[in-house]
Amino acid sequence: MENSSTDVHSKFMNAAYQEAMKALDEGEVPVGAVVEKDGWIVGRGYNRVEGLFDVTAHAEIVAIGAASGYLKTWRLAGCKLYVTLEPCIMCLGAMMQARVDEIVFGAVDPRLGAVDTFLHRHELERSYRFFPRVTRGVMQDECSKLLSSFFKDLRNRA
Numbered sequence: 001m002e003n004s005s006t007d008v009h010s011k012f013m014n015a016a017y018q019e020a021m022k023a024l025d026e027g028e029v030p031v032g033a034v035v036e037k038d039g040w041i042v043g044r045g046y047n048r049v050e051g052l053f054d055v056t057a058h059a060e061i062v063a064i065g066a067a068s069g070y071l072k073t074w075r076l077a078g079c080k081l082y083v084t085l086e087p088c089i090m091c092l093g094a095m096m097q098a099r100v101d102e103i104v105f106g107a108v109d110p111r112l113g114a115v116d117t118f119l120h121r122h123e124l125e126r127s128y129r130f131f132p133r134v135t136r137g138v139m140q141d142e143c144s145k146l147l148s149s150f151f152k153d154l155r156n157r158a
Contacts (some may be wrong), residue, residue: 006138009082009104012036013138014080017106019046019059020146024052029148033059033083035067035076035100042079043067046101059083060091066096076100085141086113086136090121096124102133106143 012034019032023046035043047063049055060083068074080102081095086109096102103115114120115134125131 008039009135009138012041012080012082012105013084013104013143015041015044016059016084017139017142017146019044020084020143023047023050024146025156026127030150031059031083031085033063033081035063035079035081037067037071037076037079042070053149056090058088058091059085060087061094064094068098070118076096081132082106082138084139085109085147086115086117087120088112089114091125092120096128099110099130100132102135104135106137107147108136108140 001067015034020030023032024030027049028047032046032083034041037111043063043066045059047059048057048062060081063081064076064158067076076098079099079100082104084106086105087095087103088108092114094129105115108116110117116136121131
């Protein structure tokens with residue numbers, strides 16, 4: 001039986017997964033993110049790189065922007081960011097700048113992941129004097145399968 005913390009993480013990761021499905025529907029790499037504060041989703045985002053012709057339009061960046069607009073502050077202290085894929089260094093940097101309290105992610109990113117795969121924690125903690133809590137592997141199988149099937153389809157079309 002799951003504990004209540006796992007239940008809550010699953011609830012918000014499922015919302016991030018639904019955002020990833022929107023990306024998939026638009027032909028984007030299926031990554032989704034939500035920002036949670038006090039039990040409420042205050043920002044949502046999914047990859048929009050291809051559609052917006054914007055290399056910075058990662059799910060996390062879009063969700064951070066939406067949360068900042070909703071909360072009317074760029075400081076996201078007290079917030080958790082749920083994302084279906086381990087964040088890259090750009091997105092981790094944005095989370096650090098915004099002071100996100102916790103990062104919860106699903107699938108690991110063996111190529112570009114900046115939280116577990118390529119550890120930048122020591123340098124970031126030294127500079128910022130903090131690092132968000134990290135929870136790994138929430139809905140990992142579902143998130144990994146979604147990404148794997150997307151890239152398999154992409155290779156088959158090529």
